[in-house]
Amino acid sequence: MDLNNEVLENPIATNIEPMIKLTFTVNEEQYEIQTSPTEKLIHILREQLNLAGTKISCGIGRCGACSVLLDGELVNACLVMAYQVNGKSITTIEGIGGVTFDEVQEAFLTEGGFQCGYCTSGMIIAVKYLLALNPTPTETDIKEALAGNLCRCTGYGGIIRSVQSLSAKNGGI
Amino acid sequence: MKSNIQVDKDRVRPDGVSKVTGSLKYLTDLTFPNMLYGKILRSSHPHAKILSIQTEEAENLPGVEAVLTYKDVPGMNRFGMIIPDQPVLCEERARYVGDAVAAIAATSIEIAEKALKLIQVEYEVLPIIDTPEKALLSNAIKLHPAGNICHRSSYSNGNITAAFEACEAIVEETYELPRQLHGYMETEGGVVVPQEDGGIYVYAATQHGFKDRFQLSRILGMPETMIRIISSPIGGSFGGKDELNIQPYAALLALKTNCPVKIHNTRAESIRASLKRHPMKITAKTGTDSTGKILAHQVKIIADKGAYATLGPAVLDFAVEHAAGPYIIPNIETEGISVYTNNGVTGEFRGFGGNQITFALEGQLDRLANVLDMDPIALRRMNLRKATDLGPLGHRIAPTDSAALVLNEIQKLSESSDHQQTASKWKRFGSGIAIAMHGGGLGFGRLDSAGGRLSLNKEGKIEISFGFEECGQGLLSVIENLVIEEVGCSPQDIKIVIGDTSVVPVSGSSTASRGTSIVWQSLQKMKEPFKKKIVEHVSSVLSIPHENLYLGDNGIWEIGKDNGPCMTYKECAEGLQDGTVITSFHFPVTPDAVNGGHFLYSFGGVKVNVEVDILSGKVKVISINHVISAGPVVSPNGFRGQIEGGGVMSLGYTMMEEVKMLKSQYVTHNFDSYLMPNIVDVPFDTNVYAIEDLYEGDNYGPRGVGEIGTIAITPAIVKAIHDAIGCWVTKLPISSEEILEKVESRGMLPWI
Numbered sequence: 046m047d048l049n050n051e052v053l054e055n056p057i058a059t060n061i062e063p064m065i066k067l068t069f070t071v072n073e074e075q076y077e078i079q080t081s082p083t084e085k086l087i088h089i090l091r092e093q094l095n096l097a098g099t100k101i102s103c104g105i106g107r108c109g110a111c112s113v114l115l116d117g118e119l120v121n122a123c124l125v126m127a128y129q130v131n132g133k134s135i136t137t138i139e140g141i142g143g144v145t146f147d148e149v150q151e152a153f154l155t156e157g158g159f160q161c162g163y164c165t166s167g168m169i170i171a172v173k174y175l176l177a178l179n180p181t182p183t184e185t186d187i188k189e190a191l192a193g194n195l196c197r198c199t200g201y202g203g204i205i206r207s208v209q210s211l212s213a214k215n216g217g218i
Numbered sequence: 219m220k221s222n223i224q225v226d227k228d229r230v231r232p233d234g235v236s237k238v239t240g241s242l243k244y245l246t247d248l249t250f251p252n253m254l255y256g257k258i259l260r261s262s263h264p265h266a267k268i269l270s271i272q273t274e275e276a277e278n279l280p281g282v283e284a285v286l287t288y289k290d291v292p293g294m295n296r297f298g299m300i301i302p303d304q305p306v307l308c309e310e311r312a313r314y315v316g317d318a319v320a321a322i323a324a325t326s327i328e329i330a331e332k333a334l335k336l337i338q339v340e341y342e343v344l345p346i347i348d349t350p351e352k353a354l355l356s357n358a359i360k361l362h363p364a365g366n367i368c369h370r371s372s373y374s375n376g377n378i379t380a381a382f383e384a385c386e387a388i389v390e391e392t393y394e395l396p397r398q399l400h401g402y403m404e405t406e407g408g409v410v411v412p413q414e415d416g417g418i419y420v421y422a423a424t425q426h427g428f429k430d431r432f433q434l435s436r437i438l439g440m441p442e443t444m445i446r447i448i449s450s451p452i453g454g455s456f457g458g459k460d461e462l463n464i465q466p467y468a469a470l471l472a473l474k475t476n477c478p479v480k481i482h483n484t485r486a487e488s489i490r491a492s493l494k495r496h497p498m499k500i501t502a503k504t505g506t507d508s509t510g511k512i513l514a515h516q517v518k519i520i521a522d523k524g525a526y527a528t529l530g531p532a533v534l535d536f537a538v539e540h541a542a543g544p545y546i547i548p549n550i551e552t553e554g555i556s557v558y559t560n561n562g563v564t565g566e567f568r569g570f571g572g573n574q575i576t577f578a579l580e581g582q583l584d585r586l587a588n589v590l591d592m593d594p595i596a597l598r599r600m601n602l603r604k605a606t607d608l609g610p611l612g613h614r615i616a617p618t619d620s621a622a623l624v625l626n627e628i629q630k631l632s633e634s635s636d637h638q639q640t641a642s643k644w645k646r647f648g649s650g651i652a653i654a655m656h657g658g659g660l661g662f663g664r665l666d667s668a669g670g671r672l673s674l675n676k677e678g679k680i681e682i683s684f685g686f687e688e689c690g691q692g693l694l695s696v697i698e699n700l701v702i703e704e705v706g707c708s709p710q711d712i713k714i715v716i717g718d719t720s721v722v723p724v725s726g727s728s729t730a731s732r733g734t735s736i737v738w739q740s741l742q743k744m745k746e747p748f749k750k751k752i753v754e755h756v757s758s759v760l761s762i763p764h765e766n767l768y769l770g771d772n773g774i775w776e777i778g779k780d781n782g783p784c785m786t787y788k789e790c791a792e793g794l795q796d797g798t799v800i801t802s803f804h805f806p807v808t809p810d811a812v813n814g815g816h817f818l819y820s821f822g823g824v825k826v827n828v829e830v831d832i833l834s835g836k837v838k839v840i841s842i843n844h845v846i847s848a849g850p851v852v853s854p855n856g857f858r859g860q861i862e863g864g865g866v867m868s869l870g871y872t873m874m875e876e877v878k879m880l881k882s883q884y885v886t887h888n889f890d891s892y893l894m895p896n897i898v899d900v901p902f903d904t905n906v907y908a909i910e911d912l913y914e915g916d917n918y919g920p921r922g923v924g925e926i927g928t929i930a931i932t933p934a935i936v937k938a939i940h941d942a943i944g945c946w947v948t949k950l951p952i953s954s955e956e957i958l959e960k961v962e963s964r965g966m967l968p969w970i
């Protein structure tokens with residue numbers, strides 16, 4: 046009820062919150078945008094910057110579809126608010142690999158690490174993060190690192206084989 | 219075993235690169251200039267009369283461009299694939315919490331959400347029906363004019379009363395199965411774009427573009443020719459996006475505002491409105507003679523339909539058909555009833571009723587083996603269908619000895635040495651097996667049109683086109699591999715066109731494990747006439763005898779000259795008048811008039827190992843071995859992925875997944891309370907073995923494997939638990955509480 050009244054008195058609903066100026070880097074490109082301080086990073090990426098490679102599925106931090114790197118740390122973009130990214134640097138799936146594929150992308154391609162592909166951007170980011178910390182992950186390491194990324198299609202088999210092949214390449218078992 | 223059709227092991231899926239780089243645009247990723255955002259107001263109550271709907275305040279909110287109610291539906295205000303009984307926008311009554319009452323288009327999601335709150339709907343709450351049993355009471359309030367029974371289906375043969383009298387061993391059990399969420403990672407959504415001619419383009423995931431077009435045409439009162447459906451790529455479906463979801467709302471809003479309108483459900487919106495797997499209660503009574511020969515099998519199925527029909531009647535028919543599975547049972551009586559309630563709508567879901575019924579069937583066999591003190595595999599073998607036996611409804615089917623082949627492989631697996639067991643006083647280990655038979659295609663009495671188109675297009679590409687959609691299952695890979703195999707060209711020569719009603723031929727829906735079959739069968743019909751057209755053209759232009767020409771990499775080659783094609787496809791396309799071949803046919807169907815009876819079946823078996831912690835009641839699946847018989851493997855990664863993914867989806871169904879409803883309201887709204895398997899829940903020890911031989915003379919080719927990997931998992935896990943702790947589970951998902959209770963009641967803990 047209160048909310049309704051407030052909306053009526055402030056008819057431009059999006060103006061209820063003040064806007065902030067946000068400066069940050071995405072995939073090494075500098076951006077400056079106006080947004081509400083509590084706008085979610087996922088919406089900034091997908092709707093404002095048109096970087097739709099990062100997906101949204103649960104919106105509450107439970108599926109990992111929106112995984113990105115924030116100053117090198119793995120985060121769920123649906124839980125990160127605009128004010129938290131000010132001055133920071135973000136890597137999304139669009140920033141992985143260049144002219145040639147990244148080795149994680151390559152492994153996903155050959156081992157069948159995806160099907161519908163909707164979890165894949167987030168999954169690849171999470172695997173990148175894992176390998177950056179630990180180039181030879183074991184079964185337990187893989188489980189720990191990817192427990193926050195849901196995939197409904199693959200049953201994880203192809204994903205597991207992708208990571209294991211990379212681990213083996215790096216001298217792991 | 220035959221080798222895989224895909225010779226080049228490293229060939230990656232055609233949609234692979236765009237998926238791993240994130241560059242693929244799903245239909246929910248699209249944006250258009252002047253695009254508006256749509257939101258749908260859904261009923262506050264699971265059952266209520268709608269007395270009035272006030273939309274003025276919402277309309278007056280700046281940024282709101284349209285607010286629609288049932289009054290704004292120009293055509294038929296109903297949809298539903300079999301029985302159109304679901305209102306697009308409710309008139310005077312809401313029957314579940316997903317029922318749409320109004321739809322809004324606004325310049326931003328936030329404004330649309332705010333506007334939703336400004337719509338005032340006056341409800342008169344009606345008593346709810348939250349179980350099928352309550353719906354069947356004689357004084358139950360009627361949810362639909364014809365009452366609360368959506369569909370009945372039955373099959374009987376022989377005389378079960380007499381047969382039960384002759385039985386030495388009889389077991390009877392009731393199996394309870396939950397409401398499962400498809401859990402596709404991409405929630406429903408898309409954009410509808412109005413066109414200058416008054417028509418629309420619908421960019422939204424569906425498994426059957428033509429069916430959407432047909433239904434939308436009725437709703438919008440618009441000829442089908444003015445509606446174009448673009449339906450791929452899809453971020454997962456599993457049956458869940460076969461029925462209309464957001465399409466009617468986005469379409470109505472787009473037409474009203476003359477702007478593109480995007481709707482992309484949040485997960486909570488998705489759970490509220492989407493289809494689910496049917497909860498079923500199945501009571502089975504089964505009896506054998508003293509040797510284990512099954513004499514009688516009586517099955518009663520009651521399915522919770524939720525508020526509307528969608529594909530529910532067909533799902534029930536499928537469950538009834540598969541009640542005897544791959545066994546020959548002389549006396550059988552199966553009765554199914556699908557009942558409307560105020561719960562969430564249930565519909566098509568991978569396995570299509572086969573999962574539920576197979577849990578009951580295989581559960582009965584395991585119980586009988588136990589009572590008879592027989593080896594469960596021996597008991598199965600004794601009752602197994604033979605290659606030329608009739609199908610489960612007493613109808614003729616394509617001869618197949620796959621049931622026996624699968625069981626043999628499963629036997630070998632169970633004899634082989636088992637998983638290392640960690641020594642712990644509190645852990646118990648067990649293994650279980652189960653097998654399944656699963657019909658492909660829609661079944662007898664259903665229009666199941668198939669077909670495809672093969673052409674050499676103007677750019678010199680071999681263009682292959684089907685009406686299917688790529689839902690993630692790997693259909694593009696199947697098409698590519700089969701074209702390479704059957705036509706002889708290379709991947710670079712192929713252009714695949716699917717998922718767009720304006721350019722594809724009718725080939726039915728991406729459902730019922732039918733896609734692979736149809737691609738293969740279509741190519742058998744199209745490849746020779748296609749090659750002939752091309753070769754004859756080249757032959758006449760270059761004066762080379764046509765028997766010396768063949769299609770290869772980059773063009774048409776002459777036998778014995780391997781330094782390059784004598785004419786490239788590009789050159790050929792320039793001179794060729796008509797390089798198109800089209801086929802259309804009906805999916806192979808049994809000649810016997812049995813409702814829904816299938817003709818082509820695939821077979822699968824699994825062996826699982828589990829670990830039961832008798833202190834916590836926790837069950838862990840530690841290995842899964844699948845044996846699948848579905849003909850030649852077309853795409854190895856895709857095949858394995860479908861089976862493994864399907865297996866894990868069923869592992870979730872068995873162990874953890876349930877969309878809970880309390881008084882017909884969802885208790886579960888998102889992935890915090892709906893738990894699907896994550897990587898920790900799945901065994902790294904998973905293997906898939908393919909039996910690729912088809913029965914002698916079988917010329918129906920490879921079968922689709924979208925469903926077969928899901929069916930036998932549940933009974934195998936339940937049997938493995940029995941093996942570990944000696945108790946039967948009858949209700950899914952398996953709860954630790956139930957396991958603990960059983961452990962305690964058996965005195966397995968020393969202090970009890």
Ligand code: FES
Pocket residue numbers: 100101102103104105106107108109110111112121122123124
């Ligand atoms: S969408 Fe961010 S974790 Fe699910």
Ligand code: FES
Pocket residue numbers: 158159160161162163164165195196197198199403453454690
């Ligand atoms: S590939 Fe579809 S959700 Fe992972």
